Amino acid sequence: MLTQTIARMSKSATSSTLDYPFGDQLPESGGVIEVAHGVLWLRMGLPFALDHINLWLLRDRLPHSRTGAMQEGWTAVDCGIDNPATREAWLSIEATHLQGLPILRVIATHMHPDHMGLAHWLCERWQAPLWMSTGEYQSAVMAQSGVSNFGGEPTMKFYAAHGWNKTEDLLQIKARVGYYPSMVPQVPQAYVRLMADHTVRIHGQDWRCISGYGHSPEHMALHCAERDILISGDMLLPSISTNVSVYAQEPQGNALQLFLDSLTKMQNLPDSTLVLPSHGRPFRGAAQRIAQLRAHHDERLSELLQACTEKALSAHDALPVLFKRPLNVHQMTFAMGESVAHLHLLWLGGQLQRELHADGVYRFKAAQS
Numbered sequence: 001m002l003t004q005t006i007a008r009m010s011k012s013a014t015s016s017t018l019d020y021p022f023g024d025q026l027p028e029s030g031g032v033i034e035v036a037h038g039v040l041w042l043r044m045g046l047p048f049a050l051d052h053i054n055l056w057l058l059r060d061r062l063p064h065s066r067t068g069a070m071q072e073g074w075t076a077v078d079c080g081i082d083n084p085a086t087r088e089a090w091l092s093i094e095a096t097h098l099q100g101l102p103i104l105r106v107i108a109t110h111m112h113p114d115h116m117g118l119a120h121w122l123c124e125r126w127q128a129p130l131w132m133s134t135g136e137y138q139s140a141v142m143a144q145s146g147v148s149n150f151g152g153e154p155t156m157k158f159y160a161a162h163g164w165n166k167t168e169d170l171l172q173i174k175a176r177v178g179y180y181p182s183m184v185p186q187v188p189q190a191y192v193r194l195m196a197d198h199t200v201r202i203h204g205q206d207w208r209c210i211s212g213y214g215h216s217p218e219h220m221a222l223h224c225a226e227r228d229i230l231i232s233g234d235m236l237l238p239s240i241s242t243n244v245s246v247y248a249q250e251p252q253g254n255a256l257q258l259f260l261d262s263l264t265k266m267q268n269l270p271d272s273t274l275v276l277p278s279h280g281r282p283f284r285g286a287a288q289r290i291a292q293l294r295a296h297h298d299e300r301l302s303e304l305l306q307a308c309t310e311k312a313l314s315a316h317d318a319l320p321v322l323f324k325r326p327l328n329v330h331q332m333t334f335a336m337g338e339s340v341a342h343l344h345l346l347w348l349g350g351q352l353q354r355e356l357h358a359d360g361v362y363r364f365k366a367a368q369s
């Protein structure tokens with residue numbers, strides 16, 4: 001799963017025209033950059049091709065859970081994976097950048113391990129509640145407990161049905177279990193529910209939850225109109241395109257359509273909005289970035305449709321159409337999910353037909369007009 005969630009997509013359409021108000025500055029490990037008054041940018045390492053995640057600390061004020069007295073502190077948005085280096089970085093931030101104040105609340109935009117891994121540790125350390133959507137919370141519980149593993153036999157069969165038939169690769173995928181719990185060893189036992197269009201009051205200001213689909217079950221971005229800031233999570237990234245995959249658990253999913261529809265909810269934000277993404281640098285120009293992403297996917301979809309006009313293709317056959325570079329097994333796992341997502345958008349939209357061939361493989365060809 002992590003290969004899919006973290007080693008995201010290839011570089012996408014140029015982002016050079018976006019405005020990066022902090023230039024090339026990046027927070028050091030254990031350090032912060034204040035991107036707006038009371039909004040701190042943290043950057044934690046990841047042991048993947050995508051080597052970092054951005055986290056945010058927002059100055060906050062909340063009633064004490066027992067006494068009801070107002071308490072000054074911080075809300076953390078996202079957590080990093082659970083490993084010694086990330087815990088170390090958090091301890092360093094705690095010692096030097098929290099102004100002696102506690103973390104009062106932990107918000108997770110979604111359940112992926114780079115966002116969720118240390119939620120249990122932060123929540124316990126500070127006796128702070130976890131806030132996230134129900135879809136994400138329940139998916140985290142299931143993935144952590146091994147009920148829904150994103151590797152193992154179901155995933156192997158799913159890939160095989162989409163034309164990936166190299167035995168040694170499939171055995172490697174079958175053996176890949178326990179990946180999520182290795183980075184998310186626990187999930188807090190309770191949470192506070194975030195819902196689409198509800199607002200979260202942070203330091204006296206309203207942050208509206210914007211739901212997002214296609215990347216994860218029920219992602220929540222947070223937008224504060226008063227402050228002109230969007231915490232976009234993984235739903236809007238400046239220089240890579242968000243991973244949008246169909247998984248074995250929902251084999252008929254239309255993840256790419258859901259993702260593109262979700263972007264609509266963010267495309268009317270003003271150009272002045274400071275976007276705080278989970279990967280890459282803070283930027284301005286949300287609408288422009290969304291237009292780039294739409295163009296990027298449109299181009300791939302039209303190439304794919306063209307290729308499927310010439311001959312029926314499986315998702316595995318379609319990989320060279322979508323990915324111009326050679327892929328190793330690790331990269332192939334997320335590329336396959338992306339390939340199925342693109343084919344499904346065209347299939348479920350009526351532009352492709354899906355056939356199950358005698359070899360047990362689904363192939364897609366242009367629909368007869």
Ligand SMILES: [Zn+2]
Nearest residue numbers: 005112216234
């Ligand atoms: Zn993610």
